[in-house]
Amino acid sequence: MNRRLKKLAFVAGAATASVALATGTAIADPVNATNWDVTPAPTTFSAASTNTVLEVNGIPLTCPIARASGNLFDATGNPGHVGDITAASFGDATNPCTSPLGPVTPTTNTAPPWELWAETYDSATGVTTGFINNVKAHLTVLTCDFDVTGTVAVTYVNASGTLSVSNNATRQLTVSNATAGCAGFIANGDHPTFTGAYGVVAPAGGTTAPTIVGT
Structure with missing residues (x-):
């Protein structure tokens, strides 16, 4: 890098730092927190x-309504066990689940509970990333x-109370016990995306979104 480019890079960096200091904003990255404060809790x-x-x-197996309920609590460790899902359902009589192949009937098993774990927290955005295990x-x-x-992988946004579910290379679902009627389109070992x-x-049936803060 020549002297002029070095000077420009230095000036740009200094300007960014000055703006951050002047506005009181912090440039934060997600941290692997070990203390998790849930409000309210438990x-x-x-x-x-x-x-x-x-x-x-x-x-695609699409459900126009899905519900879950359970418990939230403070935790320590990374990952931190911050919640249990003790009931989950997909679709109902009014809003059934569908697919291009026909109606879909899902049945969940939450015994033992599906566990919500937190891994990283971004203080600048109030976003927690983690995962849900024991999905059945x-x-x-x-x-x-x-x-x-x-x-499944999850992110939780404090500001909106939104828990988003997805999959990645390490957080996967797997198909098993596929019957003969699945031949040709669904097989054991497939990894569906959710x-x-x-x-x-929180509390259940309330109107206020809980917050999760990691430090």
Whole structure:
């Protein structure tokens, strides 16, 4: 880098720092927190989503309503166990789950509970990242029955109370116990993707979003 470019880089960096100091804003990165403060805590919570989709081999299984409830609490460690999902449902009689192949009937198993774990916290945005493990569900699509188990990645935004669910290379769901009726489109060992955004309130049935803060 020549002297002129070095000077420009230095001036730009100094200007950025000056603006941050002048406005009182901090430039923060997510940290691997070890203390997790949940407010209120301990508490029950409920959550609902209108956009959950489980996609297997390009086939979307869509549920226009999904619900979850359980408990939230403070935690220590990284990851920190900050909540349990003790009930979860997808679709109902009025808003059934559907797919291009036909109706979808999901049945969940939350015994033992699905566990919510927190890993990183960004103080600048109020966003926690983590995962939910112990996910267990049974699905029926026409003559096809199969189980889905595993872990999903999550982010939680304090400002909106939104818990977003997704998958990545290390947080995956896996198909097992696929019946003969699944042949040709769903097989054991497949890794479906699950996406959705849940609005969370605490206590259950309330109107206020809980907050999760890691330090």
